[in-house]
Amino acid sequence: MPGKESTPETQPEAIRSGNAGLVVAARGGDRGAFDELYRKYARMVHGILLARVPFDAVEDLVQEVFLQAFRQLPRLRDAAAFGGWLAAVARNRARDHFRRVRETSELTDVHVAPGNLSAEVEAAAALAAIRGLPEAYRDTLMLRLVEGMSGQEIAERTGLAHASVRVNLHRGMKLLRERLEGRNTHAEP
Amino acid sequence: MQSPEKQDYLWDASAPPDPEVARLEQLLGRYRLSEPPRPLPAFRTARRWELILWSRAFRMAAFAGALALLLLWIAPWTIRRVAEPGDAWRARTLAGAPRINGQPLGAAGDLRTGGLLETDRASQAEVRIGLMGRVTVLPDSRLRVVETRPGRYRMALERGKISARTLAPPFTFVVDTPGPTAYDVGCAFTLETDESGSGRLRVTSGWVQLELDDRQVLIPAGAASLLRGGGNLGTPHFEDASEVFRGALARLDFEQQDAAARAGTLAELLAAARPRDVFSFQEMLRTSSGDERRRLVDRGLELLPPPPGVTRAGLLHGDDAMIFAWRQQLGLGEPKRWWIDWRDILPQ
Numbered sequence: 001m002p003g004k005e006s007t008p009e010t011q012p013e014a015i016r017s018g019n020a021g022l023v024v025a026a027r028g029g030d031r032g033a034f035d036e037l038y039r040k041y042a043r044m045v046h047g048i049l050l051a052r053v054p055f056d057a058v059e060d061l062v063q064e065v066f067l068q069a070f071r072q073l074p075r076l077r078d079a080a081a082f083g084g085w086l087a088a089v090a091r092n093r094a095r096d097h098f099r100r101v102r103e104t105s106e107l108t109d110v111h112v113a114p115g116n117l118s119a120e121v122e123a124a125a126a127l128a129a130i131r132g133l134p135e136a137y138r139d140t141l142m143l144r145l146v147e148g149m150s151g152q153e154i155a156e157r158t159g160l161a162h163a164s165v166r167v168n169l170h171r172g173m174k175l176l177r178e179r180l181e182g183r184n185t186h187a188e189p
Numbered sequence: 190m191q192s193p194e195k196q197d198y199l200w201d202a203s204a205p206p207d208p209e210v211a212r213l214e215q216l217l218g219r220y221r222l223s224e225p226p227r228p229l230p231a232f233r234t235a236r237r238w239e240l241i242l243w244s245r246a247f248r249m250a251a252f253a254g255a256l257a258l259l260l261l262w263i264a265p266w267t268i269r270r271v272a273e274p275g276d277a278w279r280a281r282t283l284a285g286a287p288r289i290n291g292q293p294l295g296a297a298g299d300l301r302t303g304g305l306l307e308t309d310r311a312s313q314a315e316v317r318i319g320l321m322g323r324v325t326v327l328p329d330s331r332l333r334v335v336e337t338r339p340g341r342y343r344m345a346l347e348r349g350k351i352s353a354r355t356l357a358p359p360f361t362f363v364v365d366t367p368g369p370t371a372y373d374v375g376c377a378f379t380l381e382t383d384e385s386g387s388g389r390l391r392v393t394s395g396w397v398q399l400e401l402d403d404r405q406v407l408i409p410a411g412a413a414s415l416l417r418g419g420g421n422l423g424t425p426h427f428e429d430a431s432e433v434f435r436g437a438l439a440r441l442d443f444e445q446q447d448a449a450a451r452a453g454t455l456a457e458l459l460a461a462a463r464p465r466d467v468f469s470f471q472e473m474l475r476t477s478s479g480d481e482r483r484r485l486v487d488r489g490l491e492l493l494p495p496p497p498g499v500t501r502a503g504l505l506h507g508d509d510a511m512i513f514a515w516r517q518q519l520g521l522g523e524p525k526r527w528w529i530d531w532r533d534i535l536p537q
Contacts, residue, residue, distance in 0.1 A: 042222055046222035046226075063229060075244065119216065130217075146220050147222065148218070150200065150202060169200065173210070176213075
């Protein structure tokens with residue numbers, strides 16, 4: 001329905017109760033339920049991490065985030081808040097990663113394939129530009145443009161309001177466009 | 190008609206593509222998480238005690254506990270640093286023109302080991318010994334600093350009168366006189382003496398111990414002891430005792446009387462005594478003997494019944510434990526404790 005917001009409170013009960021059921025089961029030690037949550041939320045965690053840490057480190061960190069989440073799951077009181085809670089765990093894990101390795105370089109994310117040099121460089125530049133956006137835009141755009149999630153999915157996974165996601169997508173895209181255009185302008189001879 | 194969202198490619202990829210967004214998707218897709226994601230490695234669930242250890246409440250409690258231990262550890266050191274006077278006591282003029290080592294004190298000055306503070310008939314001074322004690326030196330007095338170091342603050346009142354209030358631990362604040370030495374047991378007191386050692390100690394709070402040669406006398410609040418030159422220490426007595434009682438006690442303590450006269454004086458003392466004055470009897474038991482001791486015990490037992498286990502025979506025998514237990518019946522209390530009697534250090 002156009003204009004209707006999808007907050008954790010207003011999301012379809014099937015989604016909330018479905019995920020909440022998985023969370024409750026996983027909290028009780030059900031490994032199968034947790035694997036299902038992993039499959040559902042891995043992309044969200046991947047996108048949030050990619051917005052903060054070098055690409056090479058992201059896949060391992062995704063696994064670490066889920067292992068940490070599984071250990072801490074009994075401390076999550078509201079099972080329906082799992083998505084937002086997991087996103088916070090991922091952001092904290094990214095911060096810890098930087099405290100440990102103190103490395104950041106956009107160039108590390110340039111994976112050059114022979115004969116496709118300009119596309120790789122352009123992708124790395126776009127990634128760097130997204131990483132330079134404010135946090136709310138950065139996460140939402142990363143989930144949309146990199147992970148291929150729809151606005152609806154982003155709202156459902158992160159627990160953000162439908163309207164917030166929409167605003168973040170559009171304002172973030174506007175900012176990204178400006179920055180990429182600015183970069184191209186500076187790059188021209 | 191489709192909803193605006195269905196036409197918004199940025200919101201939903203099933204809408205007509207926005208070329209710019211689609212190109213970015215195509216460029217950035219190389220960073221996408223591979224599907225299906227790598228399986229999670231084997232892991233075990235956390236044990237209950239691990240969850241408790243990781244909990245924020247536990248970490249905060251552990252931090253608070255560690256902080257409390259640290260504070261407890263450094264508190265005595267901090268209190269000493271703040272409360273102790275260092276190598277000098279602070280003197281200030283209250284009236285007239287006191288002198289330190291013969292020089293005018295002025296408004297205030299330091300009094301160090303060996304230093305002499307003098308007041309004439311018109312002057313008064315106050316000496317502060319850190320937060321441990323405060324001594325008012327009254328007119329016509331000479332007060333010398335004998336020793337000042339942590340755990341020992343010793344002065345000599347060579348002549349005159351002082352009024353002291355202390356928070357020092359028992360037996361760390363000491364005043365020598367030409368006669369006995371006064372040991373503070375956490376208290377407030379006034380002490381006066383002349384060059385021969387005659388004078389008086391009055392205790393207004395807590396306890397003071399007077400020592401002369403091998404004799405020791407503990408004096409509680411409300412009581413006093415007369416001092417006489419030549420090594421005589423008067424029996425402590427409550428100041429609110431009758432004049433007859435106090436006069437008889439002074440004659441027994443300091444006058445040379447024949448046996449008959451002494452017996453008459455003792456009879457006068459016993460007749461004038463109240464239950465509270467048995468405190469003086471108990472002190473006299475330490476120096477009396479024979480018939481005198483028997484009369485003190487019998488009159489004392491009339492006035493102040495003993496607690497169970499204390500017998501007349503034991504008291505006549507001079508049993509220290511029984512005398513002590515009998516004294517407890519007077520309810521004189523314990524030596525002063527600074528955390529209860531801290532107000533005594535405040536200006537009056």
